[in-house]
Amino acid sequence: LRLYEMFMGPLDATKPWNTESVPGVYRFLQRVWRLFVDEDGSLSAKITDTPLSKDLRRVLHQTIKKVGSDVNSLNFNTAISQMMIFVNEFSKAAxxxxxxxxxxxxxxxxxxxxxxxxxxxxxxxxxSIAYAPWPDHNEDFLKLDEVEILVQFKGKPKARITMSPNLKPDEMEAVALAHPDVQAELGDQQIIKVICVPGRLVNIVCR
Incomplete structure (x- = not known):
């Protein structure tokens, strides 16, 4: 019930009490337990000193940052949501x-x-874990090496390509126009202009 009350929503908002939602929070706690503990009750054999992948490291530091910020602002529901994301992603790891x-x-x-x-x-x-220091996040680990960019023709989605999120608009345009899927869609059409939104999309206007 403690976790359910925190998950209901912002503390200053009016929220309906619905006991049918309690099992969902209980299932989350079960998943947390299974992440750490094997069926025989011992610490999970999956927990080792193996290095973190970049993707899981990013999820970890996103979670540390989000939960820390949300606890300070008393937004416990969104902190729990982020921890659910962590459990989902880490449950996939060998x-x-x-x-x-x-x-x-x-x-x-x-x-x-x-x-x-x-x-x-x-x-x-x-x-007691109550005396353990709160973990710190590292902003460098939050950065994406590549992001998926939507390529549109006249505002209609036609392709998705990956590129660095740090590219400038002219660099995004060059990468997009060189991509085989974009070239196939472009064909013999004449490019009128290319609109680039860094880290998000490339919109090609042609005729």
Whole structure:
């Protein structure tokens, strides 16, 4: 119920009490437990010292930043939503980096303290997780190496291509026009102008 009340919405908003929504929050806690604990009750064998992939590292630091910010502003519902995203992404991994899981457990613990304490002890700690320092995020790990850019012809979506999010408009245009899918769509048409929105889309106006 503690987590459900936090997940209902902003503290200053009027929210309907609906017990039918409680099982959804309970399922989330079960997924957190299964992320850390095997069926025999021991610490998950998936938790190792294997390095984090770039994608999972980004999710971790997005979660640290989002949860920390939302806790400070008392937006507990969106903090929980971000932790759900973390669980979804990390559940797909064959191995789980121990340090990343420790950081995530520190984020979960204020929302589900009994679960947090039990797993904390299973991970070999003798003191309370309440005394563990809050994790810090690294802005450099939040940056994307590549993003998917929508390419439109006369405002209609025609292709999706990947490129660096740091490209300038003229560089985006060059990459887009050189792409085989764009060239095939363009054919013999004459380009009137190309509108580029960095990190988002390229719109080609032609006739």
């Amino acid at each position: 191995e789980l980096n121990r340090d990343a899981m420790v950081d995530f457990l520190k984020l979960v613990s204020p929302f589900a303290p009994h679960l947090g304490e039990e797993i904390w002890q299973m991970m070999g700690h003798s003191d």
